[in-house]
Every structure is written in structure tokens, then in C-alpha cells.
Amino acid sequence: MRAGGWRWAGLAGAGLVLLVAAFAPLLAPYDARKIAGPPLMKPSGEHWFGTDSNGLDVFSQTVMATRLDVLIAVTTVLAATALGMAAGLAIGMNESGRGGIGVLARAGARAADFVQAVPAVLVGLVAVGLYGSTPVTITVAIVIILMPMQARLVRTEVLQVRGEAYLDAARMAGTSELRLTVRHVLPNVARPAVLYMSVLFGVSIMLTAALGFLGVGVAAPTPEWGAMISRGATDASLGHWWPALFPLTVLILTVLAVTAAFSTFQQGRQRR
Amino acid sequence: MRPWLHHNGWWLRRLLLLPVHLLVFALVAFALVRTIPGDPVLVVTGNQISDDQYADVQRRLGLDGSLAHQAGEYFGRLLRLDLGDSLITGRSVTEEFGSRLPQTLELAALGLSVSLVVVLALSAVVLLRPRGVISRLAMAYARSAGAIPEFAVAVAGIFVFYASLHWLPSPLGRLGPDDPVPTPVTRFPLLDAVLTGNPQVVGSMLLHLVLPVFAMVVANSAVLLRLLCSQLEVELARPATRFRISTGAPRWVVLASIYRRALPATVTMSGTLFGYMVGGAVVLEGLFGFGGMGQYLTDAVTSADLTALQGLLVVIAAVSLVVFLLVDLINMALDPRRRPGSGGAA
Numbered sequence A: 001m002r003a004g005g006w007r008w009a010g011l012a013g014a015g016l017v018l019l020v021a022a023f024a025p026l027l028a029p030y031d032a033r034k035i036a037g038p039p040l041m042k043p044s045g046e047h048w049f050g051t052d053s054n055g056l057d058v059f060s061q062t063v064m065a066t067r068l069d070v071l072i073a074v075t076t077v078l079a080a081t082a083l084g085m086a087a088g089l090a091i092g093m094n095e096s097g098r099g100g101i102g103v104l105a106r107a108g109a110r111a112a113d114f115v116q117a118v119p120a121v122l123v124g125l126v127a128v129g130l131y132g133s134t135p136v137t138i139t140v141a142i143v144i145i146l147m148p149m150q151a152r153l154v155r156t157e158v159l160q161v162r163g164e165a166y167l168d169a170a171r172m173a174g175t176s177e178l179r180l181t182v183r184h185v186l187p188n189v190a191r192p193a194v195l196y197m198s199v200l201f202g203v204s205i206m207l208t209a210a211l212g213f214l215g216v217g218v219a220a221p222t223p224e225w226g227a228m229i230s231r232g233a234t235d236a237s238l239g240h241w242w243p244a245l246f247p248l249t250v251l252i253l254t255v256l257a258v259t260a261a262f263s264t265f266q267q268g269r270q271r272r
Numbered sequence B: 001m002r003p004w005l006h007h008n009g010w011w012l013r014r015l016l017l018l019p020v021h022l023l024v025f026a027l028v029a030f031a032l033v034r035t036i037p038g039d040p041v042l043v044v045t046g047n048q049i050s051d052d053q054y055a056d057v058q059r060r061l062g063l064d065g066s067l068a069h070q071a072g073e074y075f076g077r078l079l080r081l082d083l084g085d086s087l088i089t090g091r092s093v094t095e096e097f098g099s100r101l102p103q104t105l106e107l108a109a110l111g112l113s114v115s116l117v118v119v120l121a122l123s124a125v126v127l128l129r130p131r132g133v134i135s136r137l138a139m140a141y142a143r144s145a146g147a148i149p150e151f152a153v154a155v156a157g158i159f160v161f162y163a164s165l166h167w168l169p170s171p172l173g174r175l176g177p178d179d180p181v182p183t184p185v186t187r188f189p190l191l192d193a194v195l196t197g198n199p200q201v202v203g204s205m206l207l208h209l210v211l212p213v214f215a216m217v218v219a220n221s222a223v224l225l226r227l228l229c230s231q232l233e234v235e236l237a238r239p240a241t242r243f244r245i246s247t248g249a250p251r252w253v254v255l256a257s258i259y260r261r262a263l264p265a266t267v268t269m270s271g272t273l274f275g276y277m278v279g280g281a282v283v284l285e286g287l288f289g290f291g292g293m294g295q296y297l298t299d300a301v302t303s304a305d306l307t308a309l310q311g312l313l314v315v316i317a318a319v320s321l322v323v324f325l326l327v328d329l330i331n332m333a334l335d336p337r338r339r340p341g342s343g344g345a346a
Helices: A003-022 A058-094 A099-115 A120-131 A135-161 A165-172 A177-214 A225-236 A242-271 B002-033 B040-045 B051-060 B067-079 B093-128 B133-143 B150-164 B189-196 B199-236 B239-246 B251-288 B293-302 B306-334
Strands: none
Touching: A003 A058, A003 A242, A058 A099, A058 A135, A058 A177, A058 A225, A058 A242, A099 A135, A099 B306, A120 A135, A120 A177, A120 B002, A120 B251, A120 B293, A120 B306, A135 A177, A165 A177, A177 A225, A177 A242, A177 B150, A177 B251, A177 B293, A225 A242, A225 B150, A242 B150, B002 B067, B002 B306, B040 B051, B040 B306, B093 B133, B093 B189, B093 B199, B093 B251, B093 B293, B093 B306, B133 B199, B150 B199, B150 B251, B189 B199, B199 B239, B199 B251, B239 B251, B251 B293, B251 B306, B293 B306
């Protein structure tokens, strides 16, 4: 596909996903938590995506699950990016400092590196086990997992910017260190972190779905992609493909669309 | 002795820091269990218990006495590698992890190895024939990084290759119903099967591993491929490459030089990838009926098994720290400038 086609497909897809997430209750023809027909009906005009082994309408479930998963993903990505930028700036600006702050900043940098080697799914499992499987727990856990990724990225950028002459100039002019960081450093280091949000979005969706797939995600009657795929997997091994295929396809297309939409920003900026 | 210490200090120092780091994480696990909402004793047992039982459960959770007393008990047992007994199953957490963790780690390691081989091979094709069909497909795949979850590939794989085509065995364990179970020697199942030396068992086990490993590789390799290819592109354009070519070095020497310069980022990423693979293994074990950490952990989470979860935190930290250490050491070996105290120019 041409780069332009990829770009518009991504933007259109991401827009569509957001619209579906926003108006999910209006789009779902049946109540996603109540039995809508006989179990395991093939996709038809009445049930577009068929029904699952409990007789729930797969289309309604998929639409409602989109709302929940996308909401969690968007919230976690925004929160993790904001917190990660703050942490990355704090670490990067203080890393070569003397005394307690410098030591703390260096420890923070090492810790952010280390967290990359920790299996995220297991962190999610522990969080859910200790604090209960509510959407709030899952959101907080994912923010904690994603934040170091942004912090690391921003820190690397800060280290490159830190020696620039315009910072010294601003210091000479009597700008406070905080104001300097926010006004002059942040605008120059934010771009990679903003572009990286598409990767975080994917990771966030995967984690929510993986916990749901394991059966410890958002509690049972609430429709969620991972839980739907997990239940559909049992049907799939008996030859009933639709309860798993539809949420699975929507999940993959959602992440692909958001990734493509973000890659257009990257290309758009490079061309200028 | 002195010069030897001087030359090898870089990895010795990192190795000695390992127990210190582990201690920090053990402390975090200790603190986290004490921050859970509500009374842990009631969380574990439900509400209907007598005072005697209450005290007993509290003691067995390690939550009796002062905080200092609790910490003393906890670290004392940790030094003896005792993670406590689960209140739910009544079994030793250390033993459970000891028999289950190797299975999960083996699956993750298999996934990582296959993934590395595939990524290295594909990256070489992309480097040598950037306009070829395989390269285009590989780059399209790399662009999908992070969009395909392993359980999606696995469910689709089970449907196509087991339910429809019957090419692969049923996803109900590591072995067929008639295969003898190899005697546990190392507790790594495939390694045990190889050590027992029964080709039928090894073959059956490999056949059962095809789908889960395939799913993990498809789901997680794209990130690594994208990173390695972009690094290779950067290193290809460096003067060092032109120098190699202009000296008339054979083609493979030029390639080796490009790869050596591009590898550190990939090694770091492999550490992250191993983490993904462990997560993927935990997610897939239930689906394929493998008895690793997966089922045990989901049970521990649903039954609020605090002892097991506290132990899990320590074990996650230990495994991740070892991986992190290996990544650092390999990178320092590849690129001496990364060694601490080398002044950045060795």
C-alpha cells in the first residue's frame, strides 16, 4: 500500500474506534450481559457476529468491550506519558548533580532500565491479586508498568539537550530551574515520547486483554476482549470460530489503526 | 591477583550487587502485602472465623507481632529460601515454584531462542536484498509490532491446525496420552526428555510445543526485527563500513562488523523480550494445558493467596535481575566503552 493510503486508513480506523467506543451503548443491538438467543448461532442478519456458548450476542459484546478496553488504554497512556515525562525530566536534569538528589536520580535511571526486564503480565497479576480485579486496579497497574518506558525515553532526550547553549543563556537571564525545565527543555524532548504513545497504547490493550484472557481481568459479566477470546477459544477448538474471531480481529485492527495513525504524524513532520 | 581484579572488576562488582538489589525487592514485596485494603486475614479466609483461628491464620501469614518481628521472621526465612506455606493449598510456595518455574522459563527461553534465530535471519535478508519480496513482507510484519497478542495466534492456530486440519496434537498438555512421562532430573521438561533419551517422547513433546512457541514468536518478534533493522541501516551508513569495504575485506567480515556495532541495542531489547516471553508463556500455559506457573498464578490471584503472591514478587524480581545482569554483561563484553570505570574510551 502507498504510504498515503496507509496513513488515511490508520486515521480513519482510529477515528472509527473512538466513535464506536464513545457511542457503544447506542450501537449495541442487544444487552451485552443478557441472553439474546440460542447458544452458538452462526453469524446472521439477526446476530451479525453470531451468539456465543451462553447465547449472548457477540456483536453487542464486542462493541461494549471496545468501549472498556479503549477507555482503559487511553487513560493509561495519557497518565503514563504525563507521569513518565515528569519523572524523565526530573531524572535527566539531576543525574549528574551532587548529593542526595543526584544519587536518587541515578538510582531512578537504573531502576527505569531494570523495569524493562520485568514481565509486565506478572506485575499485573500481582496487582490484581493484592488489590482486586476492578478496572481501577488494572488501570493503575498498567500506568505503573508503562510509566518507566516514557521516563527512560525522555531521560535520554534530556541528556542530549542538557548541554545546549540556550539553557545556559536562560540561566544567565535568571530563569528558575523549574521554569527552565518546563519552558525550554520539555518542548525539545517531548516529541519522541508523544510518538511512542502508539506503542504504549498497544501494550496497554495487550495487558488488559491478557489479564482478561487469564480470567483475572475485569470481573465476569462486563464484556472485555481478552475474556471473550478466552471463552471463544474453547468453542474454537470444537470448530465454532465466531465467538473468538470477532473480538480478536477488532483488537488487532484497533492497535494497527492507532499505530498507523501515529506513524503518519512521524512522516508528516519529517517531510517538512 | 591485583591486575586480575582490576581487569575483571566490571562484572564482579555487578555480580556482588545482585543480592543487594534482591534485598530491596524483598522489602518491597514485604511492604506491598501490608498495604492491601482491608484485613489480610479476613481477605484470605472470609469473615466467619473464631478468634483462635484468627490468631493462627495471622501467625501463618507472618502478620503477628510487631513490624520488626515480622520483618525478622520474613527475612530469616528468605535466607533459607523459604517463601512460606500457602494457606489455600497448604503446600510450600518454594516447592511449587521450584517445580513450576523451570517449565515456564524453558518455554520462554525456547520462544526467545527461536525468535532470535528468525529475527537474525530475516534482518540479514533485509540488509542484503532490501527490495526483495521477503524483505518487503518482513518489514510489513515489523510494522505490525505489538498489535498481535500471542493468545490470538494460539487460538487461531488451535482452530486451524488442530480442530480443522488435525496436523497437530490436541492442546491438552506437553505429551500425548500414551507417552511415558520422563523422570524429572533438572525439572526443565524438554531437557529432561532429552536426558532420558527416548526419541518418541522428545518428538511428541516438540510437536506439542510447535503451536505455543510459534504463537510467542509471531507475537513478539516484530519489535525486535524493527529495532535491529533500523540499527543495521544506521550502522551500514557509518564510515566504519566503508572502511571495511575499501580494505577489500570479504563480505562476511563486513557483515560481522555491521552486526557487532548494531547488536547492543538488540541485546538490551532481548532482555525486555524475555520478559514478554515469560508473560506470554504464563498466558499460554493454561490454553495448552501445560502445568507451569500459569494455572498456579491465576488460582493464587482468584483465591487471594497472599503467601504465594508475596513469593511471586520475590521470584519475579530475582528472575528479572538475573536477566538484567546478563544483558548488561553481554553488552559490556561486546562494547568495552560501556564498562564502568573505563572512562568512556577504552
